[in-house]
Amino acid sequence: MARIAFLGLGVMGFPMAGHLAAKGHEVTVYNRTAAKAEAWVKRHKGDWAATPADAARDAEFVMACVGNDDDLRAVCLGDAGAFAAMTAGAVFVDHTTVSAQVTRELAGVAAAQGLGFVDAPVSGGQAGAENGQLSIMCGGSADDYARAEPVMAAYARICRRMGASGAGQLAKMCNQIAIAGLVQGLSEALHFAEKAGLSISEVVEVISQGAAGSWQMQNRYKTMEENRFDFGFAVDWMRKDLGICLATANDTGASLPVTALVDQFYKDVQKMGGGRWDTSSLIARLRALG
Template sequence: MARVAFLGLGVMGFPMAGHLAANGHEVTVWNRTAAKATAWAEKHQGRAATTAAEAADGAEFVMACVGNDDDLRQVCTGPQGAFSGMTKGAIFVDHTTVSAAVTRELAQAASDFGLGFVDAPVSGGQAGAENGQLSVMCGGDVAQYAKAEPVIAAYAKICRLMGPSGAGQLTKMCNQIAIAGLVQGLSESLNFAEKAGLSIPEVVEVISQGAAGSWQMQARHQTMAENRFDFGFAVDWMRKDLNICLSTAEENGASLPVTALVDQFYKEVQQMGGGRWDTSSLIARLRR
């Protein structure tokens, strides 16, 4: 068992840190909103720190799941950032979805501090975090990953090293690109069924058993039919991720026409007041 710090206790981080504690690790948490850290510590018999540096002090592994590139920089290298509190040889594991560029920047900064750095974005949403069934895609040094993987296993269904630093983030971009087109296709399919006077549950029961089946269809068709989107992965965060994908595609020459189109559809959902709705809310713009 390891001494672990977890930085960032949102809808993903709170249960992920909980799985670490449940697996016997000694966990210290930190969150910008201190009340969340206190609530976590009371629930899981852990410790709450007042700064990222304090949380990281003495930890063998420091996990982070924060918001965006700037948030991650602040948590790592800002005043009272984690790197300043970590012991040489400790490993920072970043579960935030950020650009590959900031990942490589911070991996170099970690190395300058004598630390390891593994980029390890996750997929599986809030339910995956709560159930300890996340897909974790990693980039970094082979030896550092090998040390971190048994700790990550506390909340992972699958954990894989995809290549050097940044490869985990690039793989997460592949994930978001695939989801964007899939959710739009599902939204159009369900909306078409409605317009055609078909029963959505019956349609899904039939087509989900064939080539059209997907996790999104099974997990979201009912709530999409009921126009309920107050859960899951928010549109605001999906647009942040898709913008990273589109920016990276400009750099590497990849063509993402569908992703660019769906990003604009999500912009329309934001304009409808749905920035915090689940990503399955794409269907809402078809019903206007």
């Protein structure tokens, strides 16, 4: 069993850290809002710390799941950051979805201090985190990954090293690109069914068994039918992720026309007041159009 620090206790990090504790690891948590850290300790035992540095001191692994590039820099760098307290040989594992640029920047800082660094963004949403069934895409050295993989297994359905530092983030971009187009297509199909006077449930029962079937269809069609979106992965976060995808595509020369279009559709959902709605709320935009 390992000594682990977990930084960030949002809808993903809270259950992920809980799985580590359930596996018998010695876990110390940090969260910007201390009340969440206190609540985690009350549920899972372990300890909580007032700063990332305090949480990371003497840890063999430091896991992070925060919001964006700036949040990640904040928990890593500076006198109160995790890097300031980590001992040589410890491994930092970042589960945040961020740019490959900040990943490579922080991996370089970590290497200069004798620390390991694995970028390990996740897919599977809140349900995947709670059930310990996340897909984890990793970048970093083979040695760092080999050390971290048994720890991540506590909440992984599948965990793979995709390449050098930043490769995990690039793979996560592929994930978000695929989801964006898929959810728009699903929204249009269900909206079309409504307008045509068909039963959404009956349509989904049939087409989900064929080539149109998907996780999104199976897990979101009912709430989309009922116009319920107060759960899941927020539109605000999806736009953050798609912004990273589009910026990276500009750098690499990739063409993402559908992704760019769906990003604008999500912007429309934000204007409707749906920034915190689940990404499946694209159908609400179509309904608003008539």
